[in-house]
Amino acid sequence: MSSATVEPPDIPAGEQFRHRITDLPQRGWERLWLWVSERINPIVVKEVRQSLKSKQFTISFGLTLIAAVSWTLIAISLMVPRIFYMPAGMPLLAGYFCILAAPLMVIVPFGAFLSLTAETEDSTFELLSISALSALQIVHGKMSSACVQILLYLSALAPCIVLTYLLRGVGLYTILLFLAWTVVLSVCETALALLIGAVARTRLLQVGAAVLVLAGLFLGVGLWLTFLLNEGLTRSTEPDSSVLVAIFATFMIIAMIVSLILRAAGAAIDFPSENNSTPLRIRILVCVTLTFFWLLFLTIQVQDEEPIIGFLFGSFIVLMVIGALITGERGIISPRAQRSLPRTFVGRVFLTWLYPGAGLGYVYLVCSYAAIVGSVIATEFFYRNIFRNQTGLSIVVAGYLLLCYLTFYLGLNRLIIMAVPRQLPARMIGSVALLVAMLFLAHLIPLFLVYFANDYRDFPYGWHQAFNIIWTTGEAIDRVSADIGVSMVILTLCAIGVFGLNLVLCTRDVMLVRVALPPRVRQDENVLQSPEPVSTDPFAD
Amino acid sequence: MVDTNREEKPTDVATSIPPVVVQSTTKRRGRADHPMIQLRRVYRFFGNTRAVNDVSFEVEAGQVFGYIGPNGAGKTTSMRILSTLDLPDYGDALVDGFSCVNDPDRVRKRLGFMPDNFGTYPNMNCVEYLDFFARSYGLVGRERTKALRHTLAYTGLDKIAEKSIRGLSKGMRQRLCLGRAMIHDPAVLILDEPANGLDPRARIELRHMIRGLAADGKALLVSSHILTELGEMCDAIGIIERGQLIVSGTVADIKAKLRPHVDVVIRLIDGGERLGAWLVGKPNVDQIQASDLVVRFQFSCDVPHAQAEMLRAIVAAEFSVLEFSTESRSLEDVFLQITTGAVQ
Secondary structure (H helix, E strand, O other): OOHHHOOOOOOOOOOOOOOOOOOHHHHOHHHHHHHHHHHOOOOHHHHHHHHOHHHHHHHHHHHHHHHHHHHHHHHHHOOOHHHHHHOHHHHHHHHHHHHHHHHHHHHHHHHHHHHHHHHHHHHOOHHOOOOOOOOHHHHHHHHHHHHHHHHHHHHHHHHHHHHHHHHHOHHHHHHHHHHHHHHHHHHHHHHHHHHHHHHHHHHHHHHHHHHHHHHHHHHHHHHHHHHHHHHHHHOOOOOOHHHHHHHHHHHHHHHHHHHHHHHHHHHHHOOOOEEEEEEEHHHHHHHHHHHHHHHHHHHHOOOOOOOHHHHHHHHHHHHHHHHHHHHHOOOOOOHHOOOOOOOHHHHHHHHHHHHOHHHHHHHHHHHHHHHHHHHHHEEEEEEEHOOOOOOOOOHHHHHHHHHHHHHHHHHHHHHHHHHHOOOOOOOHHHHHHHHHHHHHHHHHHHHHHHHHHOOOOOOOOHHOOOOOOHHHHHHHHHOOOOHHHHHHHHHHHHHHHHHHHHHOOOHHHHHOOOOOOOOHHHHHHHHOOOOOOOOOOOOOO | OOHOOOOOOOOHHHHOOOHHHHHOOOOOHHHEEEEHOEEEEEEEOOOEEEEEEEEEEEOOOEEEEEEEOOOOOOOHHHHHHHHHHOOOOOOEEEEEOOOOOOOOOHHHHEEEEEOOOOOOOOOOOOOOHHHHHHHHHOOOHHHHHHHHHHHHHOOOHHOOOEEHHHHHHHHHHHHHHHHHHOOOOOOEEEEEEOOOOOOHHHHHHHHHHHHHHHOOOOEEEEOOOOHHHHHHHEEEEEEEEEEEEEEEEEEHHHHHHHHEEEEEEEEOOOOOHHHHHHHHOOOOEEEEEEEOOOOEEEOOOOOHHHHHHHHHHHHHHOEEEEEEEEEOOOOOHHHHHHHOOOOO
């Protein structure tokens, strides 16, 4: 190669190139569309562009349309001539729901899962994560793309569903309710699939997770269609106001849970120094509070205490699962998180528990559940007159026992996990496994020992079954005996001991104080917050 | 520091190409009062392996820093730490004064990273790919379109803007990756093996792009195995082996430190052996190898004036000199001398 044959690289001035993407549109509606597209999540724009060119979407959308048209023709031809004088909407609607369930409850959630895992597999995730998009924006982008797909599939079947209403035999309320439920379930499944996709970061885990997600989706769609075809559609009647309120409350709670799941998925792919604990714990608090208030509203409406006991159990299980994950946290408050620690004494007393760390998280959960139990008990006393068939004591005892169990088991779990080196991978999964093992042993060992000592005969409840959550709580709800009293004393002492020890061990985290912003960050903040742009000399070197 | 230390590049085929004047869409950056890239005692362990072991260096604005090392030396790990894709076990990395550990969001706005192995999306063409990343960096409206046009033109992708990414050649993919890294006009660019798999022409073009970006005031950290490329485009280099930065500085400084003498070759019409005997005992002369027509020796004074004096003395002694030349050491020689080739 000689110097004479090599031309200078062709680098043009850079302003001549014209393309529909690189040019600003002239027409009004196009400019408005561009303005909107620039404000929504870039991942949605990217995925819509990709989907429009992809075979997978074309095939699945086409098949859905073909299936809907085919079912319409087949069903109508089978129902002729009855269709002219009898209501025929219900069987058609059932068929459409079956057709809709496949894309909405299998293809869309699994597509979202694959989309997230493919980012890791194709090495595009790193490019995404070093862009200005936050981890939460990445997850929300995937979720929004799934929602766009859901809307497209719904729009494809919308004319068919309108036809079922015109054929009579099915009410508008039934159609809208079950459509809404299908969409809500699809969104929930997508959120869960994204969470699993975010957690499964290695190839092996991704393969296992794909099988798990696919199995779960098929099970979900099977259960939903079984319910829908056997009970849901046929038994659906016009609702009264309390049912509508219950549905509204349920949707609100589900929305919060989906938000919590998406935040958790975002946390799983976020940079380690980022503080994800605080937003997660706030969402948990909102979920529990929302559930509590709606349940309280319904309880006053139906005047029964069973829903409250159910709520106490439900929130206990949820907090145990969350607690198992939190106690597996590595427990490091990064200097970045320390910059936002509360400054005032009152702030530190109430808000420090929202910050990262297994110990702080444990105390936060125990306090949250204590607040729930306290609120339930207070409400129970306040509204004693509306609980006519029960004394109300069972709620107090059940609530207290569950609080002791939560404090004891999670605290013990955290103490054991503390002995595990911080660098060990999959600490959270290990923490969940440990809690499950501990619960099994605590239930089975006393049970087998007493059974063996009793010559393999049935035996009544005794204080030695104090760590058996199900039996002790069930017994306490039925009747408060002397043995229950002894169990309560044992559990109280154990819970106080474990809680106290954990409290002492998280002193270091509690004592951390807010650190000042580094000068460079402060300088940058000032530039960002300055109302006028800093004038610069364009000719300066 | 940058301009004063810049080494005079040797003239060869590549540098015979006229320098390209790059017209940036952005204003030329002012010099910051801190290094644009800074590694402060960074350690990174993978089990018992010290992938990065107490590495510190700085890169100023407008400087191209070459990062050299054998496979598994810790180059990519250091670059990933700087790009907020990995965390150091100890120490900190700073970009434009912001910590990569504690302020990754601020670092990302100022940083463009071109990994060795980068991913692409299916069913996308070049312009859509760049548009997606422009949007991801928060560019909107005229700012976005301007950035896209500039990047496409700068990387030469404007002619194949509508071409599917999966159908691009290796060189074009490298250009696309560079375009993605610079779409938001970052102050710092980290390029991991950018010339990998490129043909000679593409390498020359890439080198000009890199120099153009540095001239625009950006700080560039470039790793490569093609040492001749680095020697020609870098203002300073760092050689890393087994996780440790063995040496860093300008290429000229490092060469001078490693061997403070030059190899002199003299070709004659005849009387080479006589010249060899004449040179014995002369100051700064060592390791004389003489044949009838060629004499080689080491001259331990790397000053052109001293070399001229020596030539004058030889001619004055009536030796028939045809050619008097000095052999400078290449970056490859430096690399081979410094590194042991050991892996961990």
